[in-house]
Amino acid sequence: MKLFATFVILTALGAGAAFAQDTPAPTVPPSTCPAIVQAPAAWTATASQQDMQAAVARYETWRAQAETTMQCRAAEVNALNAQTRARRAEYDAALADNQARAAAFQAQIEAAQARRNRR
Numbered sequence: 001m002k003l004f005a006t007f008v009i010l011t012a013l014g015a016g017a018a019f020a021q022d023t024p025a026p027t028v029p030p031s032t033c034p035a036i037v038q039a040p041a042a043w044t045a046t047a048s049q050q051d052m053q054a055a056v057a058r059y060e061t062w063r064a065q066a067e068t069t070m071q072c073r074a075a076e077v078n079a080l081n082a083q084t085r086a087r088r089a090e091y092d093a094a095l096a097d098n099q100a101r102a103a104a105f106q107a108q109i110e111a112a113q114a115r116r117n118r119r
Contacts, residue, residue, distance in 0.1 A: 033072035037065060 040058040043051050 031073065031076060033076060034065070034069045036069055036073075037062065039066070 040055065040062050042059075043055040047055070
């Protein structure tokens with residue numbers, strides 16, 4: 001048991017040193033969607049009817065482009081969220097498996113120690 005406790009302590013200390021290191025933030029891949037463009041300027045208070053109609057036309061063109069871009073970005077976000085959920089499920093399954101294996105390993109150690117103490 002002392003050997004196992006020593007092993008656990010040394011492992012924890014080694015892991016703590018590894019976690020203490022600065023890790024760079026992961027890079028975000030570039031979007032495959034069009035760039036988000038700035039909205040056109042509105043007309044001024046002294047604009048003529050033609051200026052207002054031209055501004056409305058520019059706005060409608062921009063709105064259609066922006067809507068397409070935002071739908072594309074929403075699809076990217078949904079895909080990344082699905083990937084994150086899948087990775088989390090993999091992680092959770094591996095963690096549960098590791099914990100079960102550690103518990104089984106500990107049970108074997110305790111059984112071996114109990115047999116040794118009976119002699």
